[in-house]
Amino acid sequence: MGVESRNMSEQGVQAISTRLAQDEQLRMPGNLTRAGAAPDKAKREEYLCNLLRRDPGVFLERYAEQLTVDERAYFEPLREDYEVNFYLKQAEQQASAAKPTSAQVKNRRLAQMNRLDAAGEYFSDEAMRKRGPLLHHQYIGQYQAPAIRAARTNKLSDSILQQHDELQTQLRMAQQREAEDMVEEESDSDESEPEAAPRASGAGQPQSNQEEFLEIMRAKFLAGQDGEFVDYATVDRDSTLDDDWLAQQRQDAEDAYFETV
Template identity: 35%
Template sequence: MAGADSDDNLEKESVSMAAVSSELQRIEVREQMLERLCQTDAHFKHQQRGDPELTLEEKSSIASAILEKNPVTFLSRYCKFLVGEDLEYFSPLKGNYEIDFYLTQISDRLNSTKNKLTVKNRRFQAMKSMVECGEYFSDAEMKWRDPYLYEQMIGQHLTEQERQAEIDKSDLSFSNILMKHLSQQEENQLYRNLRDMEEGQEEEEEESDSDEEDEGVEEGMRQDDCTQAENEGGDQPQISADEKRLLREEFLHIMQERFISGQDRQFDYSTVDGNTDYDSLKIREQDEEERYFDDDDTESMDAVTVGKG
Protein backbone atom coordinates (compact mmCIF):
# COMPACT_ATOMS: atom_id res chain seq x y z
CA MET A 1 0.00 0.00 0.00
CA ALA A 2 2.81 2.35 0.87
CA GLY A 3 4.37 1.77 -2.55
CA ALA A 4 1.07 2.50 -4.30
CA ASP A 5 0.60 5.72 -2.32
CA SER A 6 4.13 6.76 -3.24
CA ASP A 7 3.44 6.15 -6.92
CA ASP A 8 0.20 8.15 -6.72
CA ASN A 9 2.02 11.03 -5.07
CA LEU A 10 4.72 11.01 -7.74
CA GLU A 11 2.08 10.98 -10.46
CA LYS A 12 0.20 13.89 -8.88
CA GLU A 13 3.42 15.81 -8.43
CA SER A 14 4.35 15.20 -12.05
CA VAL A 15 0.93 16.39 -13.22
CA SER A 16 1.18 19.44 -10.97
CA MET A 17 4.63 20.34 -12.33
CA ALA A 18 3.38 19.94 -15.91
CA ALA A 19 0.44 22.23 -15.15
CA VAL A 20 2.71 24.84 -13.60
CA SER A 21 5.07 24.64 -16.56
CA SER A 22 2.14 25.00 -19.00
CA GLU A 23 0.80 28.01 -17.12
CA LEU A 24 4.22 29.68 -17.03
CA GLN A 25 4.53 29.16 -20.77
CA ARG A 26 1.05 30.63 -21.28
CA ILE A 27 2.02 33.68 -19.23
CA GLU A 28 5.13 34.13 -21.37
CA VAL A 29 3.03 33.89 -24.54
CA ARG A 30 0.66 36.49 -23.08
CA GLU A 31 3.47 38.94 -22.33
CA GLN A 32 4.96 38.54 -25.80
CA MET A 33 1.52 38.98 -27.38
CA LEU A 34 0.87 42.22 -25.50
CA GLU A 35 4.35 43.55 -26.23
CA ARG A 36 3.92 42.81 -29.94
CA LEU A 37 0.42 44.29 -29.99
CA CYS A 38 1.62 47.57 -28.47
CA GLN A 39 4.02 47.99 -31.40
CA THR A 40 1.15 48.04 -33.90
CA ASP A 41 -1.28 50.83 -34.85
CA ALA A 42 -4.14 49.15 -32.97
CA HIS A 43 -6.67 51.38 -31.19
CA PHE A 44 -6.39 51.32 -27.40
CA LYS A 45 -8.26 54.36 -26.11
CA HIS A 46 -10.36 57.28 -27.37
CA GLN A 47 -8.35 60.48 -27.13
CA GLN A 48 -9.10 64.16 -27.64
CA ARG A 49 -7.22 66.28 -30.13
CA GLY A 50 -3.96 67.44 -28.61
CA ASP A 51 -3.76 64.63 -26.06
CA PRO A 52 -0.27 63.12 -25.78
CA GLU A 53 0.25 59.76 -27.44
CA LEU A 54 -0.08 56.71 -25.23
CA THR A 55 3.15 55.15 -24.02
CA LEU A 56 3.87 51.47 -24.57
CA GLU A 57 3.23 50.85 -20.87
CA GLU A 58 -0.18 52.55 -21.07
CA LYS A 59 -1.13 50.58 -24.16
CA SER A 60 -0.06 47.33 -22.50
CA SER A 61 -2.04 48.14 -19.36
CA ILE A 62 -5.20 48.87 -21.35
CA ALA A 63 -4.93 45.75 -23.50
CA SER A 64 -4.11 43.59 -20.47
CA ALA A 65 -7.19 44.82 -18.61
CA ILE A 66 -9.43 44.05 -21.59
CA LEU A 67 -7.90 40.57 -21.93
CA GLU A 68 -8.43 39.77 -18.27
CA LYS A 69 -12.00 41.13 -18.16
CA ASN A 70 -13.29 39.71 -21.46
CA PRO A 71 -11.13 37.64 -23.87
CA VAL A 72 -13.89 37.79 -26.50
CA THR A 73 -13.78 41.61 -26.52
CA PHE A 74 -9.98 41.44 -26.73
CA LEU A 75 -10.16 39.11 -29.75
CA SER A 76 -12.88 41.12 -31.50
CA ARG A 77 -10.79 44.29 -31.18
CA TYR A 78 -7.30 42.97 -31.83
CA CYS A 79 -7.66 39.70 -33.79
CA LYS A 80 -6.28 41.21 -37.01
CA PHE A 81 -3.05 42.11 -35.20
CA LEU A 82 -2.41 38.68 -33.63
CA VAL A 83 0.01 36.09 -34.99
CA GLY A 84 0.22 32.31 -34.85
CA GLU A 85 2.20 32.20 -31.62
CA ASP A 86 -0.58 34.10 -29.83
CA LEU A 87 -3.17 31.38 -30.44
CA GLU A 88 -1.55 29.17 -27.80
CA TYR A 89 -2.73 31.54 -25.07
CA PHE A 90 -6.38 30.97 -26.00
CA SER A 91 -6.16 27.16 -26.23
CA PRO A 92 -7.75 26.58 -22.77
CA LEU A 93 -10.69 28.76 -23.85
CA LYS A 94 -11.58 26.72 -26.93
CA GLY A 95 -15.13 25.42 -27.01
CA ASN A 96 -16.63 28.87 -26.58
CA TYR A 97 -18.41 29.74 -29.85
CA GLU A 98 -17.19 33.33 -30.00
CA ILE A 99 -13.63 32.41 -29.04
CA ASP A 100 -13.57 29.67 -31.69
CA PHE A 101 -14.97 32.09 -34.28
CA TYR A 102 -12.15 34.61 -33.83
CA LEU A 103 -9.45 31.93 -33.59
CA THR A 104 -10.67 30.51 -36.91
CA GLN A 105 -10.55 33.98 -38.45
CA ILE A 106 -6.97 34.42 -37.29
CA SER A 107 -5.93 30.99 -38.60
CA ASP A 108 -7.56 31.63 -41.99
CA ARG A 109 -5.84 35.01 -42.30
CA LEU A 110 -2.46 33.56 -41.39
CA ASN A 111 -2.87 30.66 -43.81
CA SER A 112 -3.87 33.03 -46.61
CA THR A 113 -0.87 35.25 -45.90
CA LYS A 114 1.41 32.22 -45.75
CA ASN A 115 0.08 30.93 -49.07
CA LYS A 116 0.60 34.31 -50.72
CA LEU A 117 4.14 34.48 -49.36
CA THR A 118 4.85 30.93 -50.55
CA VAL A 119 3.67 31.78 -54.07
CA LYS A 120 5.72 34.98 -54.10
CA ASN A 121 8.84 33.12 -52.94
CA ARG A 122 8.34 30.45 -55.60
CA ARG A 123 7.99 33.08 -58.31
CA PHE A 124 11.10 34.83 -57.02
CA GLN A 125 13.11 31.58 -57.17
CA ALA A 126 11.78 30.87 -60.67
CA MET A 127 12.68 34.39 -61.75
CA LYS A 128 16.25 33.97 -60.45
CA SER A 129 16.58 30.72 -62.37
CA MET A 130 15.28 32.28 -65.59
CA VAL A 131 17.56 35.30 -65.24
CA GLU A 132 20.59 33.04 -64.82
CA CYS A 133 19.78 30.29 -67.29
CA GLY A 134 16.83 31.16 -69.53
CA GLU A 135 15.86 33.62 -72.22
CA TYR A 136 12.70 34.94 -70.56
CA PHE A 137 14.45 38.01 -69.16
CA SER A 138 16.71 38.63 -72.13
CA ASP A 139 16.41 42.03 -73.82
CA ALA A 140 14.80 40.47 -76.88
CA GLU A 141 12.08 38.63 -74.93
CA MET A 142 11.30 41.59 -72.68
CA LYS A 143 11.09 43.82 -75.74
CA TRP A 144 8.51 41.50 -77.29
CA ARG A 145 6.45 41.53 -74.08
CA ASP A 146 6.41 45.33 -73.75
CA PRO A 147 7.84 47.05 -76.84
CA TYR A 148 6.60 50.50 -75.81
CA LEU A 149 8.19 50.48 -72.39
CA TYR A 150 11.37 49.08 -73.92
CA GLU A 151 11.46 51.87 -76.49
CA GLN A 152 10.89 54.57 -73.87
CA MET A 153 13.58 53.35 -71.48
CA ILE A 154 16.13 51.70 -73.79
CA GLY A 155 15.38 51.73 -77.51
CA GLN A 156 15.24 55.49 -78.10
CA HIS A 157 18.69 55.91 -76.55
CA LEU A 158 20.42 53.27 -78.70
CA THR A 159 22.80 54.30 -81.45
CA GLU A 160 22.32 52.81 -84.90
CA GLN A 161 25.29 50.53 -84.25
CA GLU A 162 23.75 49.32 -80.99
CA ARG A 163 20.42 48.67 -82.71
CA GLN A 164 22.11 46.52 -85.33
CA ALA A 165 24.10 44.65 -82.69
CA GLU A 166 21.00 43.62 -80.74
CA ILE A 167 19.32 41.95 -83.75
CA ASP A 168 19.29 38.17 -83.35
CA LYS A 169 20.09 36.80 -86.83
CA SER A 170 18.83 33.32 -85.86
CA ASP A 171 15.41 34.68 -84.92
CA LEU A 172 14.44 36.36 -88.17
CA SER A 173 12.28 33.63 -89.71
CA PHE A 174 8.91 34.94 -90.85
CA SER A 175 6.92 32.39 -88.83
CA ASN A 176 8.77 33.19 -85.61
CA ILE A 177 8.33 36.94 -86.00
CA LEU A 178 4.64 36.52 -86.95
CA MET A 179 3.88 34.32 -83.95
CA LYS A 180 5.49 36.76 -81.53
CA HIS A 181 3.80 39.70 -83.20
CA LEU A 182 0.34 38.16 -82.97
CA SER A 183 0.84 37.16 -79.33
CA GLN A 184 1.56 40.77 -78.40
CA GLN A 185 -1.00 42.45 -80.65
CA GLU A 186 -3.79 42.51 -78.07
CA GLU A 187 -1.68 43.99 -75.27
CA ASN A 188 -0.08 46.52 -77.62
CA GLN A 189 -3.52 47.65 -78.84
CA LEU A 190 -4.63 48.13 -75.23
CA TYR A 191 -1.54 50.23 -74.58
CA ARG A 192 -2.23 52.38 -77.65
CA ASN A 193 -5.84 52.91 -76.59
CA LEU A 194 -4.77 54.07 -73.14
CA ARG A 195 -2.10 56.30 -74.62
CA ASP A 196 -4.59 57.89 -77.05
CA MET A 197 -7.05 58.48 -74.21
CA GLU A 198 -4.38 60.25 -72.16
CA GLU A 199 -3.28 62.37 -75.12
CA GLY A 200 -6.93 63.26 -75.83
CA GLN A 201 -7.45 64.38 -72.25
CA GLU A 202 -4.29 66.47 -72.36
CA GLU A 203 -5.42 68.15 -75.60
CA GLU A 204 -8.85 68.96 -74.09
CA GLU A 205 -7.19 70.50 -71.04
CA GLU A 206 -4.85 72.53 -73.21
CA GLU A 207 -7.76 73.79 -75.35
CA SER A 208 -9.72 74.75 -72.23
CA ASP A 209 -6.74 76.66 -70.87
CA SER A 210 -6.19 78.36 -74.21
CA ASP A 211 -9.76 79.66 -74.35
CA GLU A 212 -9.19 81.51 -71.10
CA GLU A 213 -6.00 83.18 -72.31
CA ASP A 214 -5.86 86.45 -74.26
CA GLU A 215 -4.74 86.54 -77.88
CA GLY A 216 -1.17 87.60 -77.13
CA VAL A 217 -0.62 84.71 -74.75
CA GLU A 218 -2.20 82.31 -77.24
CA GLU A 219 0.23 83.45 -79.91
CA GLY A 220 3.14 82.88 -77.55
CA MET A 221 1.89 79.40 -76.76
CA ARG A 222 1.56 78.55 -80.45
CA GLN A 223 5.11 79.66 -81.05
CA ASP A 224 6.29 77.52 -78.14
CA ASP A 225 4.38 74.55 -79.52
CA CYS A 226 6.00 74.99 -82.91
CA THR A 227 9.42 75.18 -81.36
CA GLN A 228 8.73 72.07 -79.31
CA ALA A 229 7.49 70.20 -82.39
CA GLU A 230 10.64 71.15 -84.28
CA ASN A 231 12.77 69.90 -81.39
CA GLU A 232 10.83 66.66 -81.19
CA GLY A 233 11.32 66.10 -84.87
CA GLY A 234 15.07 66.17 -84.45
CA ASP A 235 17.41 63.57 -83.08
CA GLN A 236 16.98 62.40 -79.50
CA PRO A 237 19.61 63.90 -77.19
CA GLN A 238 22.28 61.40 -76.30
CA ILE A 239 22.60 60.35 -72.69
CA SER A 240 25.65 59.03 -70.87
CA ALA A 241 26.58 55.37 -70.59
CA ASP A 242 25.82 55.44 -66.86
CA GLU A 243 22.34 56.81 -67.53
CA LYS A 244 21.74 54.10 -70.12
CA ARG A 245 22.85 51.45 -67.64
CA LEU A 246 20.54 52.81 -64.94
CA LEU A 247 17.57 52.88 -67.32
CA ARG A 248 18.29 49.32 -68.42
CA GLU A 249 18.49 48.17 -64.79
CA GLU A 250 15.22 49.95 -64.01
CA PHE A 251 13.55 48.34 -67.03
CA LEU A 252 14.70 44.89 -65.89
CA HIS A 253 13.47 45.61 -62.36
CA ILE A 254 10.03 46.64 -63.66
CA MET A 255 9.75 43.48 -65.75
CA GLN A 256 10.84 41.29 -62.83
CA GLU A 257 8.32 42.93 -60.47
CA ARG A 258 5.64 42.46 -63.10
CA PHE A 259 6.46 38.74 -63.29
CA ILE A 260 6.43 38.25 -59.51
CA SER A 261 3.11 40.09 -59.13
CA GLY A 262 1.50 37.78 -61.72
CA GLN A 263 0.96 40.38 -64.47
CA ASP A 264 2.65 38.45 -67.30
CA ARG A 265 -0.52 37.19 -68.97
CA GLN A 266 1.23 34.84 -71.36
CA PHE A 267 3.20 33.05 -68.67
CA ASP A 268 1.74 29.83 -67.23
CA TYR A 269 2.04 30.57 -63.50
CA SER A 270 0.66 27.13 -62.60
CA THR A 271 4.09 25.70 -63.47
CA VAL A 272 5.58 27.79 -60.66
CA ASP A 273 2.90 28.58 -58.07
CA GLY A 274 2.15 24.91 -57.37
CA ASN A 275 5.69 23.64 -57.83
CA THR A 276 7.20 22.61 -54.47
CA ASP A 277 10.61 22.16 -56.09
CA TYR A 278 11.13 25.91 -55.78
CA ASP A 279 10.65 25.66 -52.00
CA SER A 280 13.80 23.58 -51.61
CA LEU A 281 16.12 25.78 -53.64
CA LYS A 282 17.25 27.75 -50.58
CA ILE A 283 17.77 24.53 -48.62
CA ARG A 284 19.79 23.02 -51.47
CA GLU A 285 21.94 26.14 -51.63
CA GLN A 286 22.61 25.89 -47.88
CA ASP A 287 23.40 22.17 -48.17
CA GLU A 288 25.84 22.81 -51.02
CA GLU A 289 27.50 25.59 -49.02
CA GLU A 290 27.82 23.33 -45.95
CA ARG A 291 29.27 20.49 -48.06
CA TYR A 292 31.75 22.92 -49.57
CA PHE A 293 33.03 24.02 -46.17
CA ASP A 294 32.99 20.42 -44.88
CA ASP A 295 35.14 19.34 -47.82
CA ASP A 296 37.42 22.31 -47.24
CA ASP A 297 37.82 21.37 -43.56
CA THR A 298 38.52 17.73 -44.48
CA GLU A 299 41.24 18.75 -46.94
CA SER A 300 42.79 20.99 -44.28
CA MET A 301 42.83 18.14 -41.76
CA ASP A 302 44.38 15.79 -44.34
CA ALA A 303 47.07 18.35 -45.05
CA VAL A 304 47.85 18.67 -41.36
CA THR A 305 48.04 14.88 -40.99
CA VAL A 306 50.34 14.56 -43.98
CA GLY A 307 52.52 17.34 -42.59
CA LYS A 308 52.84 15.54 -39.28
CA GLY A 309 53.66 12.25 -41.03
Protein backbone atom coordinates (compact mmCIF):
# COMPACT_ATOMS: atom_id res chain seq x y z
CA MET A 1 0.00 0.00 0.00
CA GLY A 2 1.20 3.54 -0.73
CA VAL A 3 1.80 6.29 1.79
CA GLU A 4 -1.14 8.43 2.77
CA SER A 5 -1.71 11.42 0.53
CA ARG A 6 -1.65 13.93 3.38
CA ASN A 7 1.63 15.06 1.78
CA MET A 8 -0.11 15.75 -1.52
CA SER A 9 -1.78 19.12 -1.75
CA GLU A 10 -5.56 19.16 -1.72
CA GLN A 11 -5.33 21.29 -4.83
CA GLY A 12 -3.64 18.38 -6.58
CA VAL A 13 -6.23 15.89 -5.37
CA GLN A 14 -9.08 18.06 -6.61
CA ALA A 15 -7.47 19.02 -9.92
CA ILE A 16 -6.64 15.44 -10.89
CA SER A 17 -9.95 13.98 -9.75
CA THR A 18 -12.04 16.66 -11.43
CA ARG A 19 -10.36 16.23 -14.80
CA LEU A 20 -10.30 12.44 -14.85
CA ALA A 21 -13.94 12.22 -13.75
CA GLN A 22 -14.89 13.87 -17.05
CA ASP A 23 -13.34 11.00 -19.05
CA GLU A 24 -16.18 8.58 -19.73
CA GLN A 25 -13.70 6.01 -21.08
CA LEU A 26 -11.75 5.89 -17.82
CA ARG A 27 -11.74 2.46 -16.17
CA MET A 28 -13.91 2.62 -13.04
CA PRO A 29 -15.49 0.14 -10.57
CA GLY A 30 -18.58 -1.69 -11.82
CA ASN A 31 -20.98 0.16 -9.54
CA LEU A 32 -20.01 3.41 -11.29
CA THR A 33 -20.29 2.04 -14.83
CA ARG A 34 -23.68 0.36 -15.04
CA ALA A 35 -24.66 -0.45 -18.62
CA GLY A 36 -27.13 2.01 -20.09
CA ALA A 37 -26.77 4.49 -17.24
CA ALA A 38 -25.32 7.96 -17.73
CA PRO A 39 -22.04 8.42 -15.84
CA ASP A 40 -22.49 10.16 -12.50
CA LYS A 41 -19.54 12.52 -12.62
CA ALA A 42 -19.95 13.61 -9.01
CA LYS A 43 -19.68 10.01 -7.79
CA ARG A 44 -16.77 9.31 -10.14
CA GLU A 45 -14.93 12.35 -8.81
CA GLU A 46 -15.66 11.33 -5.21
CA TYR A 47 -14.26 7.85 -5.88
CA LEU A 48 -11.08 9.25 -7.44
CA CYS A 49 -10.57 11.74 -4.59
CA ASN A 50 -10.98 9.03 -1.97
CA LEU A 51 -8.58 6.68 -3.75
CA LEU A 52 -5.98 9.44 -4.10
CA ARG A 53 -6.21 10.31 -0.42
CA ARG A 54 -6.28 6.69 0.75
CA ASP A 55 -3.67 5.10 -1.51
CA PRO A 56 -1.88 7.16 -4.19
CA GLY A 57 0.21 4.10 -5.14
CA VAL A 58 -2.87 2.14 -6.20
CA PHE A 59 -4.21 5.25 -7.90
CA LEU A 60 -1.05 5.50 -9.98
CA GLU A 61 -1.14 1.80 -10.79
CA ARG A 62 -4.55 2.33 -12.37
CA TYR A 63 -4.34 5.84 -13.80
CA ALA A 64 -0.71 7.01 -14.09
CA GLU A 65 -0.83 6.74 -17.89
CA GLN A 66 -3.76 9.18 -17.97
CA LEU A 67 -1.94 11.93 -16.08
CA THR A 68 -0.34 15.00 -17.63
CA VAL A 69 3.17 16.16 -16.76
CA ASP A 70 1.76 18.83 -14.44
CA GLU A 71 -0.49 16.31 -12.72
CA ARG A 72 2.38 13.87 -12.14
CA ALA A 73 4.27 16.71 -10.46
CA TYR A 74 1.72 16.67 -7.62
CA PHE A 75 3.09 13.23 -6.63
CA GLU A 76 6.70 14.44 -6.24
CA PRO A 77 6.44 14.79 -2.42
CA LEU A 78 5.51 11.08 -2.31
CA ARG A 79 8.51 9.83 -4.31
CA GLU A 80 9.98 8.04 -1.29
CA ASP A 81 7.11 5.56 -1.42
CA TYR A 82 8.21 2.59 -3.55
CA GLU A 83 4.89 2.14 -5.38
CA VAL A 84 4.50 5.82 -6.13
CA ASN A 85 8.05 6.10 -7.46
CA PHE A 86 7.71 2.89 -9.50
CA TYR A 87 4.53 3.91 -11.31
CA LEU A 88 5.69 7.49 -11.82
CA LYS A 89 8.90 6.26 -13.47
CA GLN A 90 6.90 3.86 -15.61
CA ALA A 91 4.58 6.66 -16.76
CA GLU A 92 7.52 8.96 -17.45
CA GLN A 93 9.26 6.31 -19.56
CA GLN A 94 6.10 5.68 -21.56
CA ALA A 95 5.60 9.40 -22.11
CA SER A 96 9.20 9.77 -23.24
CA ALA A 97 8.88 6.86 -25.68
CA ALA A 98 5.73 8.42 -27.13
CA LYS A 99 7.40 11.80 -27.61
CA PRO A 100 7.35 12.71 -31.30
CA THR A 101 10.58 13.24 -33.22
CA SER A 102 11.67 16.72 -34.26
CA ALA A 103 10.71 15.92 -37.86
CA GLN A 104 7.23 14.81 -36.77
CA VAL A 105 6.80 17.97 -34.71
CA LYS A 106 7.82 20.14 -37.65
CA ASN A 107 5.49 18.35 -40.06
CA ARG A 108 2.54 18.30 -37.66
CA ARG A 109 2.85 22.01 -36.91
CA LEU A 110 3.00 22.70 -40.63
CA ALA A 111 -0.11 20.58 -41.21
CA GLN A 112 -1.93 22.33 -38.35
CA MET A 113 -0.90 25.72 -39.74
CA ASN A 114 -2.34 24.75 -43.11
CA ARG A 115 -5.61 23.70 -41.43
CA LEU A 116 -5.81 27.03 -39.60
CA ASP A 117 -4.96 28.87 -42.80
CA ALA A 118 -7.76 27.09 -44.64
CA ALA A 119 -10.23 27.88 -41.84
CA GLY A 120 -9.44 31.56 -42.35
CA GLU A 121 -9.68 32.94 -38.83
CA TYR A 122 -6.30 32.35 -37.15
CA PHE A 123 -4.28 34.08 -39.86
CA SER A 124 -6.79 36.82 -40.55
CA ASP A 125 -5.41 40.35 -40.25
CA GLU A 126 -7.37 41.14 -37.09
CA ALA A 127 -6.48 37.87 -35.35
CA MET A 128 -2.79 38.33 -36.16
CA ARG A 129 -2.96 41.91 -34.91
CA LYS A 130 -4.29 40.66 -31.57
CA ARG A 131 -1.41 38.19 -31.24
CA GLY A 132 1.34 40.48 -32.52
CA PRO A 133 0.14 44.08 -32.24
CA LEU A 134 3.62 45.61 -32.29
CA LEU A 135 4.67 43.74 -35.42
CA HIS A 136 1.33 44.61 -37.01
CA HIS A 137 1.91 48.28 -36.23
CA GLN A 138 5.45 48.19 -37.63
CA TYR A 139 4.45 46.50 -40.88
CA ILE A 140 0.89 47.72 -41.44
CA GLY A 141 -0.70 49.89 -38.78
CA GLN A 142 1.66 52.86 -38.91
CA TYR A 143 0.98 53.21 -42.66
CA GLN A 144 -2.80 53.13 -42.34
CA ALA A 145 -4.86 56.29 -42.44
CA PRO A 146 -5.36 57.79 -38.95
CA ALA A 147 -9.12 57.40 -39.34
CA ILE A 148 -8.76 53.63 -39.72
CA ARG A 149 -6.62 53.34 -36.59
CA ALA A 150 -8.93 55.58 -34.58
CA ALA A 151 -11.98 53.59 -35.62
CA ARG A 152 -10.73 50.58 -33.69
CA THR A 153 -11.04 52.33 -30.35
CA ASN A 154 -13.73 54.94 -31.03
CA LYS A 155 -16.62 52.91 -32.46
CA LEU A 156 -19.56 53.41 -30.10
CA SER A 157 -21.30 50.45 -31.70
CA ASP A 158 -18.64 48.00 -30.50
CA SER A 159 -19.77 45.54 -27.89
CA ILE A 160 -18.18 45.53 -24.45
CA LEU A 161 -16.36 42.34 -25.42
CA GLN A 162 -14.92 43.96 -28.55
CA GLN A 163 -13.81 46.98 -26.54
CA HIS A 164 -12.17 44.67 -24.00
CA ASP A 165 -10.38 42.78 -26.80
CA GLU A 166 -9.06 46.05 -28.21
CA LEU A 167 -7.80 47.15 -24.80
CA GLN A 168 -6.06 43.78 -24.40
CA THR A 169 -4.46 44.21 -27.81
CA GLN A 170 -3.20 47.68 -26.87
CA LEU A 171 -1.84 46.32 -23.58
CA ARG A 172 -0.08 43.48 -25.39
CA MET A 173 1.47 45.96 -27.83
CA ALA A 174 2.78 48.06 -24.95
CA GLN A 175 4.29 44.97 -23.34
CA GLN A 176 5.88 43.87 -26.61
CA ARG A 177 7.24 47.37 -27.20
CA GLU A 178 8.75 47.41 -23.72
CA ALA A 179 10.34 43.99 -24.29
CA GLU A 180 11.74 45.13 -27.64
CA ASP A 181 13.16 48.30 -26.08
CA MET A 182 14.95 46.21 -23.47
CA VAL A 183 16.43 43.97 -26.17
CA GLU A 184 17.57 47.02 -28.15
CA GLU A 185 19.23 48.49 -25.05
CA GLU A 186 21.14 45.25 -24.55
CA SER A 187 22.01 45.22 -28.25
CA ASP A 188 23.51 48.70 -27.94
CA SER A 189 25.96 47.33 -25.38
CA ASP A 190 26.70 44.22 -27.48
CA GLU A 191 26.83 45.00 -31.19
CA SER A 192 27.13 41.31 -32.08
CA GLU A 193 23.51 40.66 -31.08
CA PRO A 194 20.87 40.80 -33.85
CA GLU A 195 17.96 43.23 -33.84
CA ALA A 196 14.92 42.16 -31.83
CA ALA A 197 12.57 42.25 -34.80
CA PRO A 198 12.74 43.04 -38.51
CA ARG A 199 11.40 46.37 -39.65
CA ALA A 200 8.96 46.98 -42.47
CA SER A 201 10.43 48.28 -45.71
CA GLY A 202 8.18 51.36 -45.95
CA ALA A 203 4.82 52.86 -46.75
CA GLY A 204 5.21 52.57 -50.49
CA GLN A 205 4.81 48.79 -50.50
CA PRO A 206 1.65 47.95 -48.52
CA GLN A 207 1.14 44.59 -50.24
CA SER A 208 4.76 43.62 -49.65
CA ASN A 209 4.51 44.63 -46.00
CA GLN A 210 1.34 42.57 -45.58
CA GLU A 211 3.04 39.51 -47.06
CA GLU A 212 6.14 39.98 -44.89
CA PHE A 213 3.97 40.30 -41.79
CA LEU A 214 2.05 37.12 -42.67
CA GLU A 215 5.29 35.19 -43.23
CA ILE A 216 6.65 36.33 -39.87
CA MET A 217 3.45 35.25 -38.10
CA ARG A 218 3.59 31.86 -39.84
CA ALA A 219 7.21 31.44 -38.80
CA LYS A 220 6.33 32.31 -35.19
CA PHE A 221 3.61 29.65 -35.23
CA LEU A 222 5.96 26.97 -36.57
CA ALA A 223 8.68 27.95 -34.08
CA GLY A 224 6.31 27.39 -31.15
CA GLN A 225 6.09 31.07 -30.20
CA ASP A 226 2.27 31.16 -30.11
CA GLY A 227 2.03 29.23 -26.85
CA GLU A 228 -0.44 31.72 -25.40
CA PHE A 229 -2.90 30.84 -28.15
CA VAL A 230 -1.93 27.30 -29.24
CA ASP A 231 -1.69 24.04 -27.28
CA TYR A 232 1.55 22.85 -28.88
CA ALA A 233 1.72 19.69 -26.75
CA THR A 234 -1.57 18.53 -28.29
CA VAL A 235 -0.56 19.55 -31.81
CA ASP A 236 2.84 17.87 -31.58
CA ARG A 237 1.27 14.57 -30.49
CA ASP A 238 -1.66 14.63 -32.93
CA SER A 239 -0.93 11.72 -35.28
CA THR A 240 -4.00 12.56 -37.38
CA LEU A 241 -2.01 15.51 -38.72
CA ASP A 242 0.37 13.01 -40.34
CA ASP A 243 -2.33 12.18 -42.88
CA ASP A 244 -2.38 15.82 -43.97
CA TRP A 245 1.37 15.87 -44.36
CA LEU A 246 1.52 12.59 -46.28
CA ALA A 247 -1.23 13.81 -48.60
CA GLN A 248 0.74 17.00 -49.22
CA GLN A 249 3.89 14.99 -49.91
CA ARG A 250 2.05 12.87 -52.47
CA GLN A 251 0.61 15.98 -54.12
CA ASP A 252 4.03 17.64 -54.26
CA ALA A 253 5.53 14.49 -55.79
CA GLU A 254 2.78 14.37 -58.43
CA ASP A 255 3.23 18.05 -59.25
CA ALA A 256 6.99 17.59 -59.58
CA TYR A 257 6.48 14.58 -61.86
CA PHE A 258 4.13 16.36 -64.23
CA GLU A 259 6.40 19.40 -64.37
CA THR A 260 9.16 17.18 -65.77
CA VAL A 261 6.96 15.37 -68.31
